[in-house]
Every structure is written in structure tokens, then in C-alpha cells.
Amino acid sequence: xxxxxxxxxxxxxxxxxxxxxxxxxxxxxxxxxxxxxxxxxxxxxxxxxxxxxxxxxxxxxxxxxxxxxxxxxxxxxxxxxxxxxxxxxxxxxxxxxxxxxxxxxxxxx
Numbered sequence: 001x002x003x004x005x006x007x008x009x010x011x012x013x014x015x016x017x018x019x020x021x022x023x024x025x026x027x028x029x030x031x032x033x034x035x036x037x038x039x040x041x042x043x044x045x046x047x048x049x050x051x052x053x054x055x056x057x058x059x060x061x062x063x064x065x066x067x068x069x070x071x072x073x074x075x076x077x078x079x080x081x082x083x084x085x086x087x088x089x090x091x092x093x094x095x096x097x098x099x100x101x102x103x104x105x106x107x108x109x
Contacts, residue, residue: 024081
């Protein structure tokens, strides 16, 4: 990962939720997800970060992958979020919000 807006441990910790968020509007292939993540401040992800996360999300039932045959070049997998994935994302974002509120020491003063 290069040029991430946030420290690498933060990117790693939030990557799966961010990937699910990218899939809310429409299915995407890996490169499309990587482009959206880069635009959101995650930097340029390498396949060694993104594809293991996608594999975990697929194994957990949070995303489904379908194979799309390329018209000219090779085929590719398109990923879409499942209902279970949407529920996981909503719960994860709520927990993340609770964490950031707990870390906000400005509220104590």
C-alpha cells in the first residue's frame, strides 16, 4: 500500500468494512474496488492485501463472486455484497463509531 491517508494499521483494521462499503451501490471486480478504496484515502492497495480480504469476505458469506468472461481479454470475478454482508457492515460501522467516540478525548474537557 502506498500513499494511504491513514497509518497502515488503520487501513488493515478497516479494510473489510471498506470493501463492503464499496459494494453497496453495485458489484465490482477487484480493480474497481481498489480504485474506490484509493479514492477514499486507503492508498493504492496491492493484491496481497485486497484479494485475501475478498477471499475472507466470500468465505464468511458477506460477498458473492461471479465469473464474468471477458469479451477481448481474460475473464474476471465480480463481487457483490450479500444481505448478510450488509448486516455485518452495519454492525461493524456501529462498533467503529463507538470506538471513535471512546477515543475522542475532546468530549471530556
